Amino acid sequence: xAFQGLERLHWHSMFEYEKEDKDRYFDTVMLIYVSKTYRLxxxxxxxxxxxxxxxxxxxxxCRGLEAKLVENLRGKRFLLVLDDLWVNDENHEKLLSPLNxxxxxxxxxxxxxxxxxxxxxxxLIPISDLEEEQYFSMFMHYALxxxxxxxxxxIPIGRKIAKKLNRSPIAAVxxxxxxxxxxxxxxxxxxxxxxxxxKTKGALWWSYNLLVVDVRRCFQYCxxxxxxxxxxxxxxxxxxxxxxxxxxxxxNNEDVEDVGQDYFHDLHSCSFLQLKxxxxxxISTGEYFTVHDMFHELxxxxxxxxxxxxxxxxxxxxxxxxxxxCIESYSExxxxxxxxxxxxxxxxxxxYSVEGMNQDDFERVLKKLTKLRVVHLDLRHLSRVPPCxxxxxxxxxxxxxxxxxxSLILPAEFSKLYHLQELSVHPNTRLHCPSQLKxxxxxNLRYMLTWYGLNIPDVGKLTSLRALYHFYVRKEKGYEIQQxxxxxxxxxxxxxxxxxxxxxxxxxxxxxxxxxxxxxELTLRWGGTDERCSKKALESYKRLFFPPVPxxxxxxxxxxxxxxxxxLRPPSGITVLCIRDYGGVIYPSWLTGDGCDKEQEQxxxxxxxxxxxSCKGSSDPPxxxxxxxxxRTLSVTDCSWNYLPVxxxxxxxxxxxxxxxxxxxxxxxxxxxxxxxxxxxxxxxxLADTCLTPGHPNxxxxxxxxxxxxx
Numbered sequence: 111x112a113f114q115g116l117e118r119l120h121w122h123s124m125f126e127y128e129k130e131d132k133d134r135y136f137d138t139v140m141l142i143y144v145s146k147t148y149r150l151x152x153x154x155x156x157x158x159x160x161x162x163x164x165x166x167x168x169x170x171x172c173r174g175l176e177a178k179l180v181e182n183l184r185g186k187r188f189l190l191v192l193d194d195l196w197v198n199d200e201n202h203e204k205l206l207s208p209l210n211x212x213x214x215x216x217x218x219x220x221x222x223x224x225x226x227x228x229x230x231x232x233x234l235i236p237i238s239d240l241e242e243e244q245y246f247s248m249f250m251h252y253a254l255x256x257x258x259x260x261x262x263x264x265i266p267i268g269r270k271i272a273k274k275l276n277r278s279p280i281a282a283v284x285x286x287x288x289x290x291x292x293x294x295x296x297x298x299x300x301x302x303x304x305x306x307x308x309k310t311k312g313a314l315w316w317s318y319n320l321l322v323v324d325v326r327r328c329f330q331y332c333x334x335x336x337x338x339x340x341x342x343x344x345x346x347x348x349x350x351x352x353x354x355x356x357x358x359x360x361x362n363n364e365d366v367e368d369v370g371q372d373y374f375h376d377l378h379s380c381s382f383l384q385l386k387x388x389x390x391x392x393i394s395t396g397e398y399f400t401v402h403d404m405f406h407e408l409x410x411x412x413x414x415x416x417x418x419x420x421x422x423x424x425x426x427x428x429x430x431x432x433x434x435x436c437i438e439s440y441s442e443x444x445x446x447x448x449x450x451x452x453x454x455x456x457x458x459x460x461x462y463s464v465e466g467m468n469q470d471d472f473e474r475v476l477k478k479l480t481k482l483r484v485v486h487l488d489l490r491h492l493s494r495v496p497p498c499x500x501x502x503x504x505x506x507x508x509x510x511x512x513x514x515x516x517s518l519i520l521p522a523e524f525s526k527l528y529h530l531q532e533l534s535v536h537p538n539t540r541l542h543c544p545s546q547l548k549x550x551x552x553x554n555l556r557y558m559l560t561w562y563g564l565n566i567p568d569v570g571k572l573t574s575l576r577a578l579y580h581f582y583v584r585k586e587k588g589y590e591i592q593q594x595x596x597x598x599x600x601x602x603x604x605x606x607x608x609x610x611x612x613x614x615x616x617x618x619x620x621x622x623x624x625x626x627x628x629x630x631e632l633t634l635r636w637g638g639t640d641e642r643c644s645k646k647a648l649e650s651y652k653r654l655f656f657p658p659v660p661x662x663x664x665x666x667x668x669x670x671x672x673x674x675x676x677x678l679r680p681p682s683g684i685t686v687l688c689i690r691d692y693g694g695v696i697y698p699s700w701l702t703g704d705g706c707d708k709e710q711e712q713x714x715x716x717x718x719x720x721x722x723x724s725c726k727g728s729s730d731p732p733x734x735x736x737x738x739x740x741x742r743t744l745s746v747t748d749c750s751w752n753y754l755p756v757x758x759x760x761x762x763x764x765x766x767x768x769x770x771x772x773x774x775x776x777x778x779x780x781x782x783x784x785x786x787x788x789x790x791x792x793x794x795x796x797l798a799d800t801c802l803t804p805g806h807p808n809x810x811x812x813x814x815x816x817x818x819x820x821x
Contacts, residue, residue, distance in 0.1 A: 137186040137213070143338050144195045149421075150204055152462070154179055157190070165462075179208040187213040194403070195222045239277040246272045248279070252286035255293045267298045274307040280381065280404060281313040287380030288317050314408055317380055325373045326412075327355045329382055332401050333409035334417040334436040336461050340386055340398040347374055348532055348557065352484050352506035353434075353456060367576075381405075420449075428452075436461055440488075442468050450478040459486040459509075466490035466512070473498060485509065486534070494519040500526035506554075509534040516540060525551040532557040541565060556599075569593050576601050576628075583611040592620035601628030609636045609674060610666035618677025631686040634678055636671065636693065668727050672696045685740075686719040693727035703735030719743040726750040729774060736760045747771055754779050769793060776800075778811045787817040 140160040142153060154175040155165045161182045169175050190209065209218065225234060240248070249272045254261055271289075275281040285307060289298060306312040318326065328350045335341060347370035350356050356370040377383045383399040401409065410417070415429040419436045428448050434457035435449070442465070449455075458475065460467065466488040467475075473496045475485075480501055486509030495510070500523030508530065510518065516539035525548040534557070535541065541558075543549075543566045550571040557577045567588025569578070576599050583591045583606065591612050594600075604626070612618050623632070672694035679700045680687060717738050724747070731751040734744075741761050745768040746754065752774045758764065759780040767785055769775065771792040778801070781788075790798060800808040801820045812818060 135187070135215070136189040136217075138183075139189040139191075141191045141193065143193045151175060153205060154208075155462075158182065176204075176208045180211050183208065184211040185213055187215045189217050189219070191219045191221075193221050195220050240279070242277070245277045245282065249275070249282045249286050252283050253289040255290055258293060263295055264298060267295070267302050270302040271298070271307065274302075274304075275313060276308070276310070278310045278313070280402060281307070281310045283381045284317045285313050288320050291376070291379060310404065311408070314404060318382075318408060318412070321376060321380075324355055324357055325376050328373050329377055329405075330409055330413040330417060331355065331434060331457075332383075333406065333413045334419060334434045334457065334459070335401075336419065336436070336438055337403060337406050338400050339461055340400060341383070343374060343395050343397045343399060345534075346399075347371060349457075349484050349507060352531055354483075433457065435459075438462050440465050440467055442471060445471050450474060452479065453481065455479050455482060457484040458482055459484065460488045463488055469496075472496070476502060480504075483507065487511070493517060495521055495524065497521040497523045499523060502527065504529060506531045507534075508532065511536055512539075517542070519543070520547065522546045522548075525549065527552065528554065530555055532559065534559040537561045570596055573597065574599060579603055580605045580607060583608045585611050585613075591617055594621040594623070594626075596622075598622070598625050599628065600626050601630070603631040603633075604629055605633040605635070606678075607635045607637075609634060609678075610671075612674045614670075615673035615677040618674045621678065624679045624681050627681050627683055629681050629684055632680050632684050633688040633690060634675065634692075635688075635690040636666065637691050666693070668694045671727070672698075676700075683716050685716050686721075687717055688721040688723060689725060690723040692722075692725045695728040695730075697732030701735065702733040703737055704733065717741055719745070721745040722747070722749055724748045731755045733757065734761065739763060742766065744768070745770075750774060753777055758782060778808050781811050781815075783814060785812075785815045788812055788815045789819045791819065791821050 138161050140157050142156045142160070144153065151172045154172065157179055158175065159165050166175065166178055169178060188209075206218075209216070220231065221237075239245070246269055250261075250265070250268050253268055254264060258264065268289075271285065272282070275285060285301070289301065301307070304316065306316050318329070321329065331350065331353065332341070332346075347356075347367065350373065351366055351370050356366055356373060358364050358366055358369055374383065378385070378399070381402065382405050384402060386398045386400045389396040389398065413434075415432055417434045417436075418428065418432045419438055420428070421438045428446075430452065431454055432452055433454055435452065435455055437458075437460045440460060440463040445467075458479065468490050469492055472487065472489055472492065475482075475487075476496055476498045481504055482502055483504050484507040485502075485505065486507070489510055489512045492510065492512045495518065499505075499508075499521065503526070505527050506529055508527075509532075512518070512535075516536050518535060518539050519542045522544045524543070528551060530552055531554050533541075533555070537560060539560050540562050541560060545567075547566065549566050549568050552572060554574055555572050556574050558575065559577060561579050567586070569575070569581070569588075570593035573596050575597055578597065578600055579602075581591075581594065581604065583589065591606070591609075594606075623629075671692060675689070675692065675694060676698040679698070718740050720734070720738070720741060720743070722745070726749065729750055729752045731746075731749075731754055734741075734755045734757065736757065738761060741764055743766040744758070744761075744764060747768070748771040751772060754769070754775070756779045758767075759782050761782055762784055764782050764784055766787045767781065768789045769791070770789065773792075773794055775793045776796050778797075790801060797808065798820050800806040801812055801818075803809055
């Protein structure tokens, strides 16, 4: 089937419904954006990614990808949507070839602008434009600010503007976005008289010109990424900052990241950037955006030769003065000397490349291209960063992605990167540094994006640091918990491990956790390392980071644990708190409310998710202060408690209760009526039995809860 029409909106929701339906007709569904220029290899990779959640970068040729696709589609009933297929060519037959193995009932849905691109289908369904009133209603939905209650003056002007846009949805949301940003009626009247809006490209160009200069530069920068490439929000903003595109407003000391996010919002509100998907992530927002094809063409036109992509290692027309370069297809055989001659290059990134850059070429890049500010490369089994990196005096952003094993040694010369703002590596990469690395030189370092944190002494000197996901306390100078004392710019998640190495409450207090007001998630753990490692890797990691110490020094008495936890008072803004492997009998006053005055109690309104994992110091649970007025989830796992906190019924916002692997627990307290979900698993057998026995007190306490998992 072929659909004709420039824009297709309504069938996207149908596709998502089919994808999420538990009783769906199709075994697998694939939504593939094709557009005017496409490579068969990319289409096959996109299809495999939809099926297997992997782009199969280990496969380097189209024939291998086709074979893998056949393997994954054989005997399955599939729905394939090819969105925006253009003119017919010899690739269409090759595109259909691996699809013949599908089960009877499989369907291919094509959206196209011409009959010639219909893949030979004999059923064509033209898509008519939106009805005029439907289009106007959509336009005004995006154009009117919700604070405008009297819209009578705006409606006739809005109708006049909408008529100019020829029912183009992309023009509607773009122009409407600019009207929403400027609700002055005089601006609307001026806009209604513009002839440039009569064509879609003219409307996009008009919208672009309304952006401030710095925001325009940020948009132009997006042109170096492949068409419909998924851009992670915070990562893109930090690249803009590294290039110097983001300026604080009139020197008012506004946070540069906040300004960058404002730029991003400007582009998103006018649909220059469109949200594609959200995904859970330990080290980012997990929000991914794409650039619409027409905007991508606009960005390329405006950026000109400043921003260039290399596809299939083609470099014949590579301008000498290019500043920002993206390599989509890297080959060590074809890696040209021309790239090393680009003396003014500011950005060098790799996207989608099957082959990682070899170490020799990486070293050549570092030696030759000394004006680089942003480097993000896929590297082949890099274990040690070359010392010559110290020569990149302008480097602000360094991203290194390398396949396992994820272990990377930084040279002492790394401390010469005085302007470095971010080092981004694979989340499970362990960074090792020589003792002579002068960490205090990295005064501008704001992000060290690795889940395992830093194996570097004196991290406390990095006072600009904003991301430090893991901090391991050690009984060595430079690794004490008080290294956190002045890191008050930390935000997001912080996991403090090996708290048994904190020797006193005074040491804990010196960490000044309560001053880290930008933190949102905090984990406090006694002992252990991250369980995502394999056992062999875990043992190796322990030997490297935590040399064996005499058994007598490893002991952390319960009384000392209680004092230390009391001293680790979290900031009031955190929404998630997890206490792990705590062996104390008494819980801190900042958790229970004991001994706290009213002002202190009211200082903890933000907590939404509270977790206790492997807390085995006492058979009695902690009291949970009633001042946790936003608490929605309580999770208790592998704890020695005989019962749950008795005053849970007073937590009026609690929605979810999870109790797992607590063998001593046999009874439930009175629970709040607000609970919507409860999970009881792996506890004392009588607890599950009585919860399922009508009339039993435990059964009566949970009968009002809609969702129950009892086992």
